[in-house]
Amino acid sequence: MKTMFPSKKVQKVGFLLALCCLPLYLLSKIHQARHVSGVAGVKVLLMTKGRSGSSLTSDIIHAHGGVFYTFEPLPPLMLRRHVEDRQMDVQTKAYHLARYNQEAPEMIDYYLHCRFDSLDKRDLHNFQLFNSPDSRLLWYCNWNRSCVENAKQLCLSRPHNLVKTIRLKVPPAVELLLQHDDLKLVYLVRDPRGTLFSQKATWHSFEWEGLRNFSIEHCQAVFEDLTEVVKLMKLHPEKAKILRYESLAERPLEVSEDLYRFLGLEYTPAVRKFVFNRTMSGAGKGVDSYGTWRGNSSQAAYSWRKKLDFSAAKTIDECCRAVYELMGYLPVRTEEELRDSSQNLREEKAIDKLMI
Structure with missing residues (x-):
């Protein structure tokens, strides 16, 4: 990486x-x-896979002002x-x-x-x-x-503490989560096509010839994590939540406020302004692979649809069916559908009611 x-x-x-x-x-x-104003201290563990929006999400939590934030x-x-x-x-x-x-x-x-x-x-x-x-x-x-x-x-x-990591699966972290009443888990998930395209473009994590094996490995790990988090959400709804990156990108003000509500953090006007400036202002400091300034976060979240080869998208679709079925991501049928940003590649699922 x-x-x-x-x-x-x-x-x-x-x-x-x-x-x-x-x-x-x-x-x-x-x-x-x-x-810094705020309720009783909370500790937050943000887990995901690389290139899934974790830096932006962490910056939004850190904007509270009373959070000590450890990066990776x-x-x-x-x-x-x-x-x-x-x-x-x-x-x-x-x-x-x-x-x-x-x-x-x-x-x-x-x-x-x-x-x-x-x-x-x-x-x-x-x-x-x-x-x-x-x-x-x-x-x-x-x-x-x-x-x-x-x-x-x-x-x-x-009063609050945040650790972000893309380098640990959820099962080993469950015991830690249950040991501390003030510790909450946010599991961030992104459309595998967006994640894998970004990993290839930014980290060169794999060669395109190896996409199938890499997709299988990635989506198996994501599915195992999601399965564990769903169990936690059902048994301890106050302890764990899944956050869909696309939802945060599409509705940043609404979803970030919901995130703060789950964490028990005060969503102040300053935080709201921070989120707006980072995701909706149309401005920014120049978009780069590691920065979290996005003039339009929704466009940034789906930029892969203009760049990912159709055959590569089909390969990921085939390898990630279990994640798609759980999270509601839809396979692409034609290249025109892949390129047309007005076409929604997601459907509602029962899990949506459990997520932020």
């Missing part, structure tokens, strides 16, 4: 900030956090556990994956409870942390003890 890596100049400035200026910056942020804490653990090593023999791979599924929820728990001093020092050498203005502070610290302590105090001063 590829992402933006901060330049050497930014890294150097950040390190100097951590050593010299960060304590004063953190004190000012702590002072601000104490004045798990890559160092994945590296240590060789999770993406496809050359490993099956038995060794299973051993490392089992260890990863045990250790990853523990690491997420550390971040949710601001226990940064409990982390392995290698865990903070994670450039993904840079993508949130909060967890970026930890990346800057580079395991400077006093700096980590200051970041911990900032985290503790925020």
Whole structure:
């Protein structure tokens, strides 16, 4: 998986900030956090697959002002556990994956409870942390003890906590979710055609010749996650919800308010303005693969329909039938239907009543 890596100049400035200026910056942020309105603290675990709208969704939650937001804490653990090593023999791979599924929820728990001093020092050498203005502070610290302590105090001063991850399946996280009354799960799902097209275009995750196998693997993982979340929603409706990315993109103000209601967060005029500016203003700071500014979020969510090859769309349709059946996504019958944005590729399903 590829992402933006901060330049050497930014890294150097950040390190100097951590050593010299960060304590004063953190004190000012702590002072601000104490004045943020909101109900009793909530912890949020946002889970999904890559290129499904999680950065935008996380930014919307973070806009509350009282949320400490950690961006993708798990890559160092994945590296240590060789999770993406496809050359490993099956038995060794299973051993490392089992260890990863045990250790990853523990690491997420550390971040949710601001226990940064409990982390392995290698865990903070994670450039993904840079993508949130909060967890970026930890990346800057580079395991400077006093700096980590200051970041911990900032985290503790925020009434709410958010961790976003695309690197863990839902089943290993269920126990963690049920251990904490104040922890809620938001599972974000996107049309597999949009997700897979974006993964190919942005990360070059696969070659088109391997699309069938990659689609089967992706949609099997999504279906397993969705099945587990549906069970949770039925047993603990206050703990877990599915959020459809397309719904957020089409009706950002309405759906973001529903999201806040589920989380128990106050949907202030400032949050509403933030959502409007990010999704409906027609403006922006220049759309890029990793940014979350979208002048028209609905157009951005369906841009794949103008670019995805028809034969590729048909392949994904064939491989993802179980996800389509559960979530109501419709296969395309003709190329004209694929290109025509007025044609809805989704139908209502019973699950819609359980979702945000």
